[in-house]
Amino acid sequence: MTVEGTAERKTARGGSKRTTAKKASPAKKETQSRARNSARPDQAEHDQLVQLLTPEGERVEHPEYAIDLSPEELRGLYRDMVLTRRFDAEATTLQRQGELGLWASLLGQEAAQIGSGRALRDDDYVFPTYREHGVAWCRGVDPTNLLGMFRGVNNGGWDPNSNNFHLYTIVIGSQTLHATGYAMGVQKDGADSAVIAYFGDGASSQGDVAESFTFSAVYNAPVVFFCQNNQWAISEPTEKQTRVPLYQRAQGFGFPGVRVDGNDVLACLAVTKAALERARTGQGPTLVEAFTYRMGAHTTSDDPTRYRADEERLAWEAKDPILRLRKYLEAEGIVDDAYLAAIDEESETLGKRVRDAVRAMPDPDHMAIFENVYADGHALVDEERAQFAAYQASFADAAAEGN
Amino acid sequence: MAVHEKITIAKAINASLRASMEADPKVLVMGEDVGKLGGVFRVTDGLQKDFGEDRVIDTPLAESGIVGTAIGLALRGYRPVVEIQFDGFVFPAYDQIVTQLAKMHARALGKVKMPVVIRIPYGGGIGAVEHHSESPESLFAHVAGLKIVTPSNSSDAYWMLQQAIAGDDPVIYFEPKRRYHDKSRLDTESIPDPLHKARVTRTGSDLTLVGYGPMVKVCEDAAKVAAEEGKSVEVVDLRSISPIDFDTVQSSVEKTGRLVVVHEAPVFFGSGAEIAARITERSFYHLEAPVLRVGGFHAPYPPSRLEDEYLPGLDRVLDAVDRALAY
Ligand SMILES: Cc1ncc(C[n+]2csc(CCOP(=O)(O)OP(=O)(O)O)c2C)c(N)n1
Numbered sequence: 001m002t003v004e005g006t007a008e009r010k011t012a013r014g015g016s017k018r019t020t021a022k023k024a025s026p027a028k029k030e031t032q033s034r035a036r037n038s039a040r041p042d043q044a045e046h047d048q049l050v051q052l053l054t055p056e057g058e059r060v061e062h063p064e065y066a067i068d069l070s071p072e073e074l075r076g077l078y079r080d081m082v083l084t085r086r087f088d089a090e091a092t093t094l095q096r097q098g099e100l101g102l103w104a105s106l107l108g109q110e111a112a113q114i115g116s117g118r119a120l121r122d123d124d125y126v127f128p129t130y131r132e133h134g135v136a137w138c139r140g141v142d143p144t145n146l147l148g149m150f151r152g153v154n155n156g157g158w159d160p161n162s163n164n165f166h167l168y169t170i171v172i173g174s175q176t177l178h179a180t181g182y183a184m185g186v187q188k189d190g191a192d193s194a195v196i197a198y199f200g201d202g203a204s205s206q207g208d209v210a211e212s213f214t215f216s217a218v219y220n221a222p223v224v225f226f227c228q229n230n231q232w233a234i235s236e237p238t239e240k241q242t243r244v245p246l247y248q249r250a251q252g253f254g255f256p257g258v259r260v261d262g263n264d265v266l267a268c269l270a271v272t273k274a275a276l277e278r279a280r281t282g283q284g285p286t287l288v289e290a291f292t293y294r295m296g297a298h299t300t301s302d303d304p305t306r307y308r309a310d311e312e313r314l315a316w317e318a319k320d321p322i323l324r325l326r327k328y329l330e331a332e333g334i335v336d337d338a339y340l341a342a343i344d345e346e347s348e349t350l351g352k353r354v355r356d357a358v359r360a361m362p363d364p365d366h367m368a369i370f371e372n373v374y375a376d377g378h379a380l381v382d383e384e385r386a387q388f389a390a391y392q393a394s395f396a397d398a399a400a401e402g403n
Numbered sequence: 404m405a406v407h408e409k410i411t412i413a414k415a416i417n418a419s420l421r422a423s424m425e426a427d428p429k430v431l432v433m434g435e436d437v438g439k440l441g442g443v444f445r446v447t448d449g450l451q452k453d454f455g456e457d458r459v460i461d462t463p464l465a466e467s468g469i470v471g472t473a474i475g476l477a478l479r480g481y482r483p484v485v486e487i488q489f490d491g492f493v494f495p496a497y498d499q500i501v502t503q504l505a506k507m508h509a510r511a512l513g514k515v516k517m518p519v520v521i522r523i524p525y526g527g528g529i530g531a532v533e534h535h536s537e538s539p540e541s542l543f544a545h546v547a548g549l550k551i552v553t554p555s556n557s558s559d560a561y562w563m564l565q566q567a568i569a570g571d572d573p574v575i576y577f578e579p580k581r582r583y584h585d586k587s588r589l590d591t592e593s594i595p596d597p598l599h600k601a602r603v604t605r606t607g608s609d610l611t612l613v614g615y616g617p618m619v620k621v622c623e624d625a626a627k628v629a630a631e632e633g634k635s636v637e638v639v640d641l642r643s644i645s646p647i648d649f650d651t652v653q654s655s656v657e658k659t660g661r662l663v664v665v666h667e668a669p670v671f672f673g674s675g676a677e678i679a680a681r682i683t684e685r686s687f688y689h690l691e692a693p694v695l696r697v698g699g700f701h702a703p704y705p706p707s708r709l710e711d712e713y714l715p716g717l718d719r720v721l722d723a724v725d726r727a728l729a730y
Contacts, residue, residue, distance in 0.1 A: 127475075156510035160478070167510050171502045177468055178503070181475020188457060189479070207495070211468030218463055372513035373547050375571035379599065379646035381547070 048245070048259050049291055052266040055319040057327025065270040071334045077118060077265050078329060079343055081110040081322045084134040086347035087143045090354045091133075091150070095300040099358050100150045104131045108263070108295030111321030112228050114138060115268025116196065116290070119276055123164065123193040125186075127179035130168040131228075132198050139165040143350075144357040153364050173199055173206030176225065180212040183221035183279075194279035196224045196272070202233025204249065205241045213253040213285070222279035224272065225250075225287045228262060230294035235307040250287035262292025263321040293319070366392060406592050413583040415557035416446050416522075418591075419564040420484065424454050427482060430568060433460040433469060434486030434522075443488055444524055444583055466496035473519050474504055482518045484568055490525040491534025497542075504573045505548030516571040520564070525553075526617045526667050527714055528581035530707040537704050538668035543575045544645040544677075551644040552598060553577035555619035556587040559642060562595035570598070577644075579617035601648035603655060607637035610661040610727055613652055613678060615641035618665045618715065625720040636724060644674055652678065653685050660691035661727045665715050670698040692730035695723045 050062050069077075088106050095103040106113060109131070117138025120126065128135055136146055141163050148157035149168060156167035169175035179197035186193055203209055204227060216223045227246055231238055238246070250257030256278075260271040268290055275286035293316035297304050304313075329335040370385040410418075424430045432447055432454075438461040441448030451459035462469050466487060473483035487493045493500075500521065507517050527536030544551050550572050554560040560578070567574035596602060604619065605626050614622040619640045626636035637655050641647060656662045662682055664675035675696035682694055697715040705713050 154510075154512060155506070157512055159514035160511060161514065166478070167507075169503075171498065174471065174499065174503050177471025177499065178475040178478060180468075181472030181477075182479045183475070184472060185476045185479025185481050188481070207465075208467050208471060208499070211463070211465040211471065214463045214465060215468050215472050372509045372511075374550070375508055375513070375516045378550065378572075379648070381646075 048247075049261045050258060050267045050271050051261040051264050052270060053261075053264045053324055053328055055263070055324050057324045057331060059266075059328060062267070062270075065267065065274060067266055067270040067273075069266070069269075071332075074325075074329060074334055075339070077114055077269070078322070078325050078335065079346070080114040080118065080134070080137060081265065081325065082343050083347055083350055084110050084114065084137050085322060086351055087137070087354060088133055090351040091147060092296070092300060094147075094355065094358050095150070100147060100300075101152050102150050102299050102301060104150075104299045105294075105296040106131050106133050108293045108316065108321070109228055109230055109290075110134055111265035111325075112226075112262040112268050112290035112292045115265040116198075116226050116272040116288070119269050119272035120196065121193065121276075123191070124276065125164045125166070125179075125182055125193065125195045127166045127175040127182070127195065127197045128168055129172070129175065129198055129200065129203070130170055131200075132168070135198065136163075136165055139163040141165050144354055144361075147354070147358050148361065151358060151361055153361055173203040173208040173212075175199070176203070176209050176212035177215070179223050179225075180216045180219075180221050183216065183223035183285075184219050186222055187219070192280050194222045194224060194276045196226055196276070198226050198228065200233060201227060201229040201231070201238045201241055201246060202236065203227075204246050213250070213255075213287075216285040217254045220282065220284040222282075223285045224275040224279055225285060226272065227287065227289045228292055229289050230262075230292050232294055232298065232304075232308070234298045234302060235304075245289070247287055247289035250285075255285045255287065257287040257289065259289045259291055262290030263316075263319045263324065265321055265325055292321075406590065408589050409586045410557050410589045411584045411586050412554070412557050412560045412579070413444060413446050415561040415589050416564055416578065417448060417450070418589070419561045420447065420450060421453070422561075423484070423565050423568045424450070424458060426565075427568075428458075429480060429482045431458050431460060431476065431481050431483045432486070433462050433473060433483050435462060435464055435469075435488050437461060437486050442486060444580065446522075446524075446578070446583070447486065466492060466494075467499050470496040470499040470504060470519070470521065474499065474507065474517065477517050477519050478507075478515060482520075482568060484520045484522060484564075487521060487523045489531075489535045490523055490537040490539055493521075493523055493539065496521075500543070500549070500573075500575075501546050505546045507548075508572070509548060517573045518568070518571050519573045520567045520576055521573070522564075522576045522578060524580035524583070525577045526579055526581060527704060527707075527710050528617065530710070532707070533704070536707075536710065538577075538666065538699070540575075540577055540644050540666075541668055541673050544674060548573065549645060550574045550599070551577065552642060553579065553616035553644065554642065555579060555582065555614075555616055555640050556585075557589045558587070558595070559640075561589055561591065563598055563642070566595070566598040577616060581617050582620065585620070596642075599643035599646050599648055601642055601651035602640045603637060603651065604640050605636070605638040607635040607659065609635045609659055610663065610724055611637045611639060611652070611655040611659045612663050612665060612720070612724070613639045613641055614665040615644065615674075616667075618667060621715060621717065621720060622665055625717055625724065628717065628721060629724055634724065634728065647674075647678065647681075649678075649681050649685065652682060656682055656686050657689040660689055661730075662690070662694045663697060663720070663723045663727055664694065665697045665720055665723075666699075667714055668699055669701050670696045671701045673698055692727045695727050697723045
């Protein structure tokens, strides 16, 4: 599977390589000047990472985040990450084939999403951005449902309450406030569930994120802020968003922040579990910064060769979240070749199912434009709907009359 | 509450909030200073004392946060009634209102409802400083998914707010702040008009004046003066700006043949333009004159010493009436 994943990336890079060749010098110049100006998080910051599994696949302990998983659970995490990556690769391909208008790949962020997603209880509520395909997977949202908005047949398209997984939110940072409000409601209801809000390092600059920190701290709302710092906001590196490590922001708002190795699924699971537990037991919000990397382009419309160096991606590929878990599982004898082959086969089946489902997705009916604009109706919408229906019908009438 | 009491609009809104909170434990009041202080206009006076801090929530000073968390609370099954302190301060929340609140129901293919009411004291005429006198209703009416209403008297203030809270759509409830302390009859017994129905408040045969919120009184005063001059002017209180009850306006105009629309907001791209266009389309052959508009200028709301020039007053409305009748 990992081999295949690499093949996918190579295919995807095929196109961009040509771009690099054509614009080799300016791209290089940009990278160099950025390196000069930048203050990338240094090694000292890196040492703050909570880590339970090294990039080499060695299990390490952390005094605050002990975790003990059964072989079954460990295999489950592996399966989740592999299938999510396969789904993601399929969606990227479908975009290349013109079946989707756009795709935002999660390649590289599988551990952050599966680790945090598997820390959740069924009654917890998730507020994602637009890249949380792995979290959606953990919530049991049918992956094909995620593709409707990228294909352009709807703007969301699932019932948030059936899996406690809110709609994807495109406007950066908005959903952190919805999560906070929802958590305030959970608190009012006297329920002991928690809420988790996902957002990126770029989003951390938005006022809404700061306001959600304020509200959640002031009301002690049971919410976990899960920032996937994948190092880039389209072309802007994290240092264009902040001069302090993101997890340290929480302190100024009066709640704890923790930076976790976002490519370590065990650490992400352990840290998120602890943060959710704090929320559940009335101790208020936590900011988790999952230090990770977006290995692909921002979206299929993006060309990362214009702003980042190949070496950077290669360095992060060595920290691949799936590979490291596999090394560990193999070393411990928790998985064998037969198991890995079975997961690969399951991946292929998933890929085919997604492919077929997307191709079979019908365009919405014309009249869908007017549906669900209002819950209780609106005279203007009714009037325009009727006019549009009559206009549409006029074509049918004309055709019937042989015009 | 007596059945036919004369009461200020501010008190009627307070009574309305109280009634809504009593009727439904999911109704919350949120905003800056709405608790102990009772809001800067005292509209929420006493509510926190009676319903507790858990239901009358003093929020951080962050408008996007107020509306954004109200959206989250609505997703959890609550019915938040949000107070924006003044019209000019709604803009930090404009993003949440436009990109999130208005579209959530459609985005979820109807699976979630957004029963959030945003109360905004709006309009000028109180001698305030900058950003305290604006009429941004058109900026909201242009957004599908929102409903916009504005009462002009105490009974409407009382009933329309409860209707807005009980509905499942987001409603921007504009409160005519310069009329907060005007007293009119509060009828808590009669069955109220539907939320989006316009109302003919004075009948006439020569010309129709359409106004809403703070301008209804100006229109009625103008109609009285016009009557003294022998002109018969009908007044329509629009009450709802999204949707607009064009049927009521249309039947009035088809009777009188002339229409003048009055609002405080700038005329350019304002609600008057919408009404003029629709009525021209619907009633072209009944019109004896072009539809005229009276409103604010395409200029920032002026310092208060100039607001009487900026706001449509009796004279400007009467001038428009004369011009329409001269065709
Ligand atoms: C308010 C807003 N501004 C700009 C955009 C365009 N945009 C989409 S994604 C993105 C970068 C977001 O970066 P980050 O928050 O780090 O998340 P990531 O995509 O890296 O997961 C931008 C600028 C947007 N969607 N919303």
